[in-house]
Amino acid sequence: MKHSLFLFLVLIFHVLFTFIPALSLSSDGLALLALKSAVDQPSAAFSDWNDGDVTPCAWSGIVCANISGEEDPRVVGISLAGKSLSGYLPSELGTLRFLRRLNLHDNAFSGVLPAQLSNASALHSLFLHHNNLSGAIPRSLCTLPRLQNLDLSENAFSGHIPDHIGNCKNLQRLILAGNSFSGEIPAGVWPDLQNLLQLDLSANELTGSIPDQIGTLVSLSGTLNLSFNHLSGKLPASLGKLPATVSFDFKNNNLSGEIPQTGSFSNQGPTAFLENPNLCGFPLRKSCSGSDRDFSPGSDQNKPVNRSKGLTPGLIILISAADAVVVALIGLVIVYVYWKKKDDENACSCIRRRKFGEAKGSVCVCGGFPCVSGEKSDDDDDDEEYEVEGGEGEGEGELVRIDKGLSFELDELLRASAYVLGKSGLGIVYKVVLGNGVPVAVRRLGEGGEQRYKEFAAEVMAIGKVKHPNVVRLRAYYWAQDEKLLISDFVSNGNLTHALRGRNGQPTTNLSWSIRLKIAKGTARGLAYLHECSPRKFVHGDIKPSNILLDNDFQPYISDFGLNRLISITGNNPSTGGFMGGALPYTKSSQKERTNNYKAPEARVPGCIPTQKWDVYSFGVVLLEILTGRSPESSPTTSTSMEVPDLVRWVRKGFDQESPLSEMVDPSLLQEVRVKKEVLAVFHIALGCTEGDPEARPRMKTVSENLDKIGT
Structure with missing residues (x-):
């Protein structure tokens, strides 16, 4: 009986000492271990991610901060960019209630963006560019009240740019370049994004016209980039109301008509409008009215012009006067060269010549x-x-x-x-x-x-x-x-x-x-x-x-x-x-x-x-x-x-x-x-x-x- 009791106590101690370290890890640490498990191959990026630690605050790529009302430091930042990580993004990341920055760009993560990420209510910056993520942008993403920076460029996202992006009212940077978004650019979302500083929708499969409402983005700075899409129609004159410091990039589309000459349009160079065969007007070298005349059938412009008229008396007199001036100038040059040579012969001689500021002396x-x-x-x-x-x-x-x-x-x-x-x-x-x-x-x-x-x-x-x-x-x-x-x-x-x-x-x-x-x-x-x-x-x-x-x-x-x-x-x-x-x-x-x-x-x-x-x-x-x-x-x-x-x-x-x-x-x-x-x-x-x-x-x-x- 005593022997059995002894074996039972040994078993209890073994179980406790085996599992207590894992149970002692904070909830933030457990969520991060889910990210580690979601990565396909072991990586040196997780070499010090030990499940026996009390908190993950000493782990590589993890930033913690003391939060008012919380006893222990909480995870506020994840930075594992450029670590060649492949796998998927686990939904457990949404349990990091105090996470502010998620920085996983330049990796090879695939799969969809988990909708549960919206539970990380403190998140203000999401940098996931240069991965292999796909699917649509979750509707719940813009329920994040503090979201300011959203960079999903160079992934494989598809579908339409959702209307609910207008709910991200604090958004400052929206960068969706280099994906497979299709359909038209939504029109009604832009008046709600009055804090937007950067908008980049380039290199997608977008069609239709450019919405007039983009001209309401009064805080925009840098470059408005809609290049390398299939956009058509005329350039909205409302874009001229954007700040004068905004640069446009509309190249490689199917835009047509005359480039407006008002407001911000007057500050743009020709590269902003290249590879749009049907665009015309300044700053392109293609005149809208001129191109119509040049190629209109039966136009008088195409008729040969007879320019074989003789010289007028006034022109003959002008040519004669010009000849006389040229002869006089040649004479002056000859006289100048002669006297210049005489002056050089009489010039002074300096021994050990030195120039400005290099020596004392006469x-x-x-x-x-x-x-x-x-x-x-x-x-x-x-x-x-x-x-x-x-x-x-x-x-x-x-x-x-x-x-x-x-x-x-x-x-x-x-x-x-x-x-x-x-x-x-x-x-x-x-x-x-x-x-x-x-x-x-x-x-x-x-x-x-x-x-x-x-x-x-x-x-x-x-x-x-x-x-x-x-x-x-x-x-x-x-x-x-x-x-x-x-x-x-x-x-x-x-x-x-x-x-x-x-x-x-x-x-x-x-x-x-x-x-x-x-x-x-x-x-x-x-x-x-x-x-x-x-x-x-x-x-x-x-x-x-x-x-x-x-x-x-x-x-x-x-x-x-x-x-x-x-x-x-x-x-x-x-x-x-x-x-x-x-x-x-x-x-x-x-x-x-x-x-x-x-x-x-x-x-x-x-x-x-x-x-x-x-x-x-x-x-x-x-x-x-x-x-x-x-x-x-x-x-x-x-x-x-x-x-x-x-x-x-x-x-x-x-x-x-x-x-x-x-x-x-x-x-x-x-x-x-x-x-x-x-x-x-x-x-x-x-x-x-x-x-x-x-x-x-x-x-x-x-x-x-x-x-x-x-x-x-």
Whole structure:
């Protein structure tokens, strides 16, 4: 009897110690184990998902948070993107009552989207793009009261786009591209989606016309993408009421008729309407009225025109006068060449010729620009002050003042004190104080390109026409056969790189949030002006903190725009970095040893033509550096704890896993608790700028407008 009792107790203890660990796991953990079981093959993504744990909060890809009224932390985020997972989505995910983000994109999940997912009432972001999910969108999905982001693109969903999508009244992003949705686009749902920022229905099997009601999406930004469908009919004029910052993409459809010329339509380029054979009107090269006339049978346009009439007396007189002018010009050219040759024979000779700012000594003029005679002493240094004297002699050199308000002569420029500020592939830069005490920055571009003066002058004049309070102003230029100079405003307080990290890796002053926001707003305004309002609609191509100069009030100035083109004209090889207009000390660290992680991914492909979306990406990286205090530049020889080679990916990972803001933001900003919402808003703008797809990035005008709304 005692032996039997002993065996019974052993059995009880065995059962308890076998099953208690599994029973001790929280309900959230059990729901996650259902996801693990639904995956076809074992995966390293679940290597630390142990059923013996009390909570799943330490599991890979799981984010927990303390919820008011709950004793234990609850699961708020699942991030298992790009893990090559295949299987199905279990209905148990709906039991995660506090789940906010479900991020399973770029896997191979198949089957249907479970309707029970609507029970996860806190869900606001559902990222399931790039899987093999199929079926229809469950009607219950839009009962989720907080759903803001729904990305089901690149799956195999089919059927009609449901009318009940209008119940998702808080939806901000609806991305259904790359599926097999068919039928017409529902008309009545769009007036209810007044928070919608992004709509992408491209690459489906949609038919019928574009609903007029899409024109009611007043919050839309970025791209309205309906391309690669079978849509027909005319473009609704109501779409012109959408914000001016919205870009259209209607290509590869069967749309017809004339493109409206009102509102947002006037801001679109031709690529928005390509591969619609029956569309006509601006900006396409197909005139609606012209095409009708050209191909109408029996039209007078098709009749041959007799143009064999003789010359009129007036035309004969005009031709004779033109011939006389040409003969006179040829004579003047011959006389000029003769006297030019005589002048060269009588020109002065300079021994050991040196140019602007390179040595002390007396000056004579050769080829229209002063060169310095005399030896440079051994104790002279590159960053030393030089006294350069000279005058404006006869010859080819020409000083052209773009800004008439800044009056100075060439000899005044040459006599002034010059300090070396920096050297790079974009030339040597000097600080020069004119006789009236006004400092200017003078950049030497090089010696080549003497045969391309007209091209050089046209580029410089285009740059000189740029007038904006957040862009460095070009005031004058000098051209000679052996010397090219640019004279611009001098900005006194260094650049954003030094303001954030100092000259030795440590900032000289802590930048408050208000100053950082001021720098971000000003830079965005300047860049938006270059893109939208400047004479050439410039693409900067090299936005980074060292090209954002600061004055004593921390007002930002964009520098170095247009310089790569000028350098190519003068025959030099541009490199990264430049110092146009700023107080930037020369350092001997090689820029070539560093990787420019400010560049957009598509900008790193050799031979690509620069676009404004490159600048948007680079500005987004600059914003992330302002927010985090971390540099995205990496060096193969050195690295510090404040360098993050892929800053964009690091921040995105932090948001996907809902990491605390304190882990991402610059520690010096943590005391400014009151601006947490502003910091988060700028983070979201930066992430939008750094989207991998250039089309998904906003225009700089939109970025600037959104930044200006923060803190006001």
